Amino acid sequence: MLDDEIKKIIKKCSRCALCMQNCPIYEIKKDENNTSRGLICKLNGYNNNELSEKEIKKDLKICLNCSKCKSNCPSGIDTSLIFAYKNATLNPSKFSQRILLSIKLLPIKFLYFINIFKKHKKNPLKSNVLYFKGCIAKAQHKTTYLDNIFYNPDFACCGLPYLTSGDLKNYNKVKEKNTKLIKEANMVIFDCASCKSAVMEYEGLSQEDKKKLVFLYDLDKKFKLKENSKYKNKTITFHKPCHMDKKDFEQIEKFLSSIENINYKRLNDIDKCCGFGGSYFVFHPIISTKIALKKAKDIKNTKADLILTACPSCTFGLRYNQLISFNFKKTLELRDFIDKELIAK
Numbered sequence: 001m002l003d004d005e006i007k008k009i010i011k012k013c014s015r016c017a018l019c020m021q022n023c024p025i026y027e028i029k030k031d032e033n034n035t036s037r038g039l040i041c042k043l044n045g046y047n048n049n050e051l052s053e054k055e056i057k058k059d060l061k062i063c064l065n066c067s068k069c070k071s072n073c074p075s076g077i078d079t080s081l082i083f084a085y086k087n088a089t090l091n092p093s094k095f096s097q098r099i100l101l102s103i104k105l106l107p108i109k110f111l112y113f114i115n116i117f118k119k120h121k122k123n124p125l126k127s128n129v130l131y132f133k134g135c136i137a138k139a140q141h142k143t144t145y146l147d148n149i150f151y152n153p154d155f156a157c158c159g160l161p162y163l164t165s166g167d168l169k170n171y172n173k174v175k176e177k178n179t180k181l182i183k184e185a186n187m188v189i190f191d192c193a194s195c196k197s198a199v200m201e202y203e204g205l206s207q208e209d210k211k212k213l214v215f216l217y218d219l220d221k222k223f224k225l226k227e228n229s230k231y232k233n234k235t236i237t238f239h240k241p242c243h244m245d246k247k248d249f250e251q252i253e254k255f256l257s258s259i260e261n262i263n264y265k266r267l268n269d270i271d272k273c274c275g276f277g278g279s280y281f282v283f284h285p286i287i288s289t290k291i292a293l294k295k296a297k298d299i300k301n302t303k304a305d306l307i308l309t310a311c312p313s314c315t316f317g318l319r320y321n322q323l324i325s326f327n328f329k330k331t332l333e334l335r336d337f338i339d340k341e342l343i344a345k
């Protein structure tokens, strides 16, 4: 994204304020300066030399990069992307970028380290249907059920950690590698909602290419619980990751509701963020915990025995959530729930 493109996007903002309605930061701070509209106005001020670089940088860092504002914006502006690009290009300090990136990648590196001797099996059959395996599953050397069905050509990271820490060089590198693989494929299956949404934003992909990107697989088929499943007649709920597409969420909800002998309960406000936001928790622990407490209350109200989601960052967030609300229930990735607890009917 170039500065000129950003200026054009900023001009598209009608200042309608609809983006404030579901901004998790606004919900906590009640300060318009921290919303999408407020930050766009400030960026405009910066472009007109009315605000200093230091001031605007400080403001941009408060954004969770959750993209929730995009879903309410009549102009379809993805402000989180603009803020991430702007953060990366405003007099970037290589040192702070490195620190931020190291913090974001720390859990992944730790998982690689403790699973160093584990080997995961990959489907040896090459095909044009590819599996885009998320970084955490890769770091755990986990063989998921999708490894047994699809070919995994070792995609690079989706790029989100690089983009949000301002490392545009590596972001462009992984984007190029993944774009090439996607263009040659017939279909690409994702197991993480955030990876899918990051890849959907690659400028090199056409609308046709984007139609090939699919979240999980077989969600339209009927499944039942395995005989020995401990979740028989139990209640489950699903946390929708902020970056999850509405259509994908609807399909998941339909799928979970169709499983026999299990009670699916929808969370009160499905669009509420878990508050974790990758490394956001590290730099803004108070705001992050306040958001998490609201989510924790909603989860507790469902009385669910199992909490599902589809993003490793949310999985960490939900576990933290349960810790601070003394609601020690299991949290699983949807992919692992399908693999461990269900069989096709």
Ligand code: SF4
Residues within 6 Å of the ligand: 022, 023, 024, 025, 026, 034, 035, 036, 062, 063, 064, 065, 066, 067, 068, 069, 070, 079, 080
């Ligand atoms: S990306 Fe999320 S936190 Fe940032 S302005 Fe939009 S809704 Fe608010």
Ligand code: SF4
Residues within 6 Å of the ligand: 012, 013, 014, 015, 016, 017, 018, 019, 020, 036, 037, 040, 072, 073, 074, 075, 076, 077, 079
């Ligand atoms: S919803 Fe979109 S158009 Fe309206 S103020 Fe927010 S960013 Fe601007």
